[in-house]
Amino acid sequence: MKIGLWITCLVDLMRPRIGFATLNLVRATGHSIEIPEQQTCCGQPGFNSGDTSAGRAMAMQFLKHFESFDAVVLASGSCAAMIRHDYPRLFANQPEYQVRFQELGQRTFELSEFLLRHPFDLPPTTQRFSGRLTYHDSCSGLRTLGIRSGPRQLLQRIPGVEIVEMPDREVCCGFGGAFSVKLGDIATRMAENKCRSILATGVDAVVGGDLGCLLTIEGRLRREGHSLPVWHWAEVLAGTVT
Amino acid sequence: MPESAQFKKNAQRQLNNTGLQANLQRFGQRFAKARAIAIAELEDFSGLRQRATAWRDLTLANLDDWLIRFETHAQRMGTQVHWATTAAEVNQIVLEIAHKNKVRKVIKSKSMVSEETGLNAALQQSGIDTIETDLGEYILQLAGEPPSHLVAPALHKNVEEVADLFQEHHHTPRQTDIPTLCREARHQLRPHFLSADMGISGGNFLVADTGALVLLTNEGNARLVTTLPRVHVAITGIEKVIPSLDALAPLLRLLPRSATGQSITNDVSLLTGPRRPGDLEGPEEHHVILVDGGRSELLGSELQPALRCIRCGACMNHCPVYQNIGGHAYGWVYPGPIGAVLTPAYLGLEHARDLPQAATLCGACEVVCPVSIPLPDLLRVWRQRSVSRGLRPWPERVLLRLWLWCAMHPLLYRWIHRRLSWLLRQLANDSGQITYFPGLTDWTQGRNLKAPDQPPFHAQWAQRHRS
Ligand code: SF4
Numbered sequence: 015m016k017i018g019l020w021i022t023c024l025v026d027l028m029r030p031r032i033g034f035a036t037l038n039l040v041r042a043t044g045h046s047i048e049i050p051e052q053q054t055c056c057g058q059p060g061f062n063s064g065d066t067s068a069g070r071a072m073a074m075q076f077l078k079h080f081e082s083f084d085a086v087v088l089a090s091g092s093c094a095a096m097i098r099h100d101y102p103r104l105f106a107n108q109p110e111y112q113v114r115f116q117e118l119g120q121r122t123f124e125l126s127e128f129l130l131r132h133p134f135d136l137p138p139t140t141q142r143f144s145g146r147l148t149y150h151d152s153c154s155g156l157r158t159l160g161i162r163s164g165p166r167q168l169l170q171r172i173p174g175v176e177i178v179e180m181p182d183r184e185v186c187c188g189f190g191g192a193f194s195v196k197l198g199d200i201a202t203r204m205a206e207n208k209c210r211s212i213l214a215t216g217v218d219a220v221v222g223g224d225l226g227c228l229l230t231i232e233g234r235l236r237r238e239g240h241s242l243p244v245w246h247w248a249e250v251l252a253g254t255v256t
Numbered sequence: 257m258p259e260s261a262q263f264k265k266n267a268q269r270q271l272n273n274t275g276l277q278a279n280l281q282r283f284g285q286r287f288a289k290a291r292a293i294a295i296a297e298l299e300d301f302s303g304l305r306q307r308a309t310a311w312r313d314l315t316l317a318n319l320d321d322w323l324i325r326f327e328t329h330a331q332r333m334g335t336q337v338h339w340a341t342t343a344a345e346v347n348q349i350v351l352e353i354a355h356k357n358k359v360r361k362v363i364k365s366k367s368m369v370s371e372e373t374g375l376n377a378a379l380q381q382s383g384i385d386t387i388e389t390d391l392g393e394y395i396l397q398l399a400g401e402p403p404s405h406l407v408a409p410a411l412h413k414n415v416e417e418v419a420d421l422f423q424e425h426h427h428t429p430r431q432t433d434i435p436t437l438c439r440e441a442r443h444q445l446r447p448h449f450l451s452a453d454m455g456i457s458g459g460n461f462l463v464a465d466t467g468a469l470v471l472l473t474n475e476g477n478a479r480l481v482t483t484l485p486r487v488h489v490a491i492t493g494i495e496k497v498i499p500s501l502d503a504l505a506p507l508l509r510l511l512p513r514s515a516t517g518q519s520i521t522n523d524v525s526l527l528t529g530p531r532r533p534g535d536l537e538g539p540e541e542h543h544v545i546l547v548d549g550g551r552s553e554l555l556g557s558e559l560q561p562a563l564r565c566i567r568c569g570a571c572m573n574h575c576p577v578y579q580n581i582g583g584h585a586y587g588w589v590y591p592g593p594i595g596a597v598l599t600p601a602y603l604g605l606e607h608a609r610d611l612p613q614a615a616t617l618c619g620a621c622e623v624v625c626p627v628s629i630p631l632p633d634l635l636r637v638w639r640q641r642s643v644s645r646g647l648r649p650w651p652e653r654v655l656l657r658l659w660l661w662c663a664m665h666p667l668l669y670r671w672i673h674r675r676l677s678w679l680l681r682q683l684a685n686d687s688g689q690i691t692y693f694p695g696l697t698d699w700t701q702g703r704n705l706k707a708p709d710q711p712p713f714h715a716q717w718a719q720r721h722r723s
Contacts (some may be wrong), residue, residue: 021713021714023663023673025713026673026712026713026714027673027676027677027708027712028680028706028708029708030708030710030711030712030713030716031710033713033717034713034716049714049717051666051714051717051718052666053666054662054663054664054666054669055659055663055669057663059656059659060656060659060660061636062617062636062639063639063643063648063652063656064612064636064638064639064640064641064642064643064644064648065640065643065656065660066640068656068659068660071660071664072660072663072664075663075664153616153617153618153619153620154617154618154619157618157619157620157622157623158619182285184620185576185620186576186616186618186620188576188616189616190615190616190617190618191616191617192613193613193615193616193617194616194698194699195696195698195699196613196652196698197264197267197610197613197614197698198697198698198699198701198702199264199267199268199271199698199701199702200267200271200577200580200581200614201616201698201699201702201703202701202702202703203271203580203702204576204577204580204616205702205703206702207576207580229705229706230703232704232706233699233703233704233705233706234702234703234704236689236703236704236706237691237702237703237704
């Protein structure tokens with residue numbers, strides 16, 4: 015099976031480590047991997063701001079570079095939801111394309127979805143985290159793709175990891191893409207509430223599956239003076255953080 | 257300019273309003289938790305929800321036919337049916353009915369549509385004494401404030417504030433015990449119930465094949481409003497029509513559960529025309545005003561699903577934005593996610609341009625909506641219209657163009673990411689944190705941004721492959 019790896023624009027710029035962790039994990043399934051170098055962004059910033067044509071343009075670019083793969087894997091619920099759920103809808107008036115996007119969407123997997131379907135051994139590492147974690151459910155992965163137990167199950171494969179659920183765990187952290195830079199006051203208050211829930215668990219680290227949320231949570235925790243580590247769950251699973 | 261045009265400023269004010277924040281916090285997830293329990297009791301929520309949605313869609317698909325059917329049946333029972341296109345027309349019709357019947361005093365039960373039209377002010381201006389009888393609305397009338405929630409209009413007020421209001425307006429000793437306050441309100445309202453000439457109510461549903469008006473209330477005041485005075489006027493949106501009592505069944509089961517977590521509303525009234533000879537109670541005249549007020553514009557558009565709304569309030573009870581700023585920040589009658597969809601429709605997008613932006617599109621509202629309204633999609637429709645009508649501020653437009661252009665040119669995109677990565681590192685302090693970023697202060701005002709500590713992924717990847 016030939017896998018195309020999609021590195022989200024945020025991961026590329028802000029946390030390349032998440033990209034390498036993803037790569038290691040997908041490699042551990044034994045499939046061959048390619049990272050098309052023409053990839054840029056899935057188009058959410060445009061689509062969610064109301065620029066439909068931008069969404070379509072980015073969708074076409076994705077189709078061009080990824081349609082030839084047997085599967086596409088990416089470490090973000092919101093980008094995966096965009097590709098699987100929104101791309102086909104953007105081509106409602108062009109049935110030929112809609113079908114192609116539907117098919118490609120069915121072969122596109124958020125990392126936990128992929129790892130649950132393909133057996134792998136945890137990559138060898140000297141940095142195996144053990145301790146208590148809380149997992150933040152990112153909205154679009156959770157509600158559009160139904161990603162809920164997958165990342166938790168995967169994390170529990172690590173010996174010595176205990177997952178502690180936070181109160182109001184399905185409440186949004188306040189990222190919302192452009193929302194967080196348009197309505198900063200509300201976004202900050204939402205982040206503050208989320209961090210209060212996280213801190214109430216008394217865990218050693220917080221993990222999530224979408225970098226936007228992680229930057230929000232980390233940014234708010236640091237602003238409040240907390241040093242609690244904030245990671246993508248893939249980093250913990252790949253053994254690149256302790 | 258309506259308040260809805262000032263969303264960002266309103267929200268800031270509400271976030272800093274410590275009294276409101278305490279009230280919101282106390283209210284917190286109460287409705288949401290009660291709903292979760294009540295919905296879990298249902299055998300098949302999703303099936304029920306599908307049926308309710310289908311019934312609502314059925315009438316919306318041929319709304320004119322169903323309304324005429326309702327009108328025919330209602331008239332047969334002696335109800336006088338009026339059609340109003342605008343808010344002004346609604347008030348006009350009510351005033352005409354009032355004048356014809358020499359009405360001096362009006363009692364009202366909850367009607368959101370009358371909030372849309374500013375009816376109370378119109379009545380008072382014509383010298384007609386108007387008294388709200390729903391407890392929440394009564395409190396707000398004393399306070400001179402608009403409602404902040406669909407189901408619990410005075411949610412933003414606490415007992416202390418109510419105690420002050422009652423003391424000031426009733427000239428009675430200050431009480432802070434809730435049952436006592438309720439008794440006091442009832443005591444104050446009773447004479448009005450008995451002396452009013454006209455009752456005004458809203459309407460939850462209009463049943464086309466019987467001509468009945470369905471009213472759901474918890475306080476029983478609507479019963480009195482609709483039966484004691486000589487004249488009863490119900491004001492309701494044209495979208496409220498349903499085909500039959502069969503359609504009412506799933507809606508009756510879903511609405512109270514979604515709203516407050518009750519399995520059934522305390523009072524369910526089906527009103528069919530004025531008092532007939534031999535009837536023990538009922539008004540001499542019964543009017544129904546069918547209000548458009550912008551609704552027909554939504555028909556046949558991508559926004560039509562919004563007309564399915566049965567005003568349960570679940571979307572706002574689960575909206576993390578609403579939960580933090582309350583209803584007044586939205587600046588018009590309908591707050592929360594459904595308000596952010598309806599206000600631009602009924603007032604005009606230019607008067608509510610920030611409302612569609614007031615959401616993270618987290619989807620919590622859509623999941624709970626009993627009639628499956630895809631609220632995030634509808635908000636996105638408004639965002640699309642804002643973009644195509646050029647209503648977004650120019651920096652945002654420029655940035656979006658620029659972003660798209662770069663994203664369409666991968667080599668350029670790579671180069672920009674490398675420069676940005678470098679720049680972010682320059683802006684960070686010793687511990688790698690950015691605490692101020694020009695142009696991005698909405699982020700940095702409340703959150704740090706941790707700078708990347710290595711070059712972009714693709715830059716590293718390309719280098720590995722080259723070497
Ligand atoms: S949009 Fe749905 S959840 Fe919100 S008030 Fe209307 S029916 Fe209830």
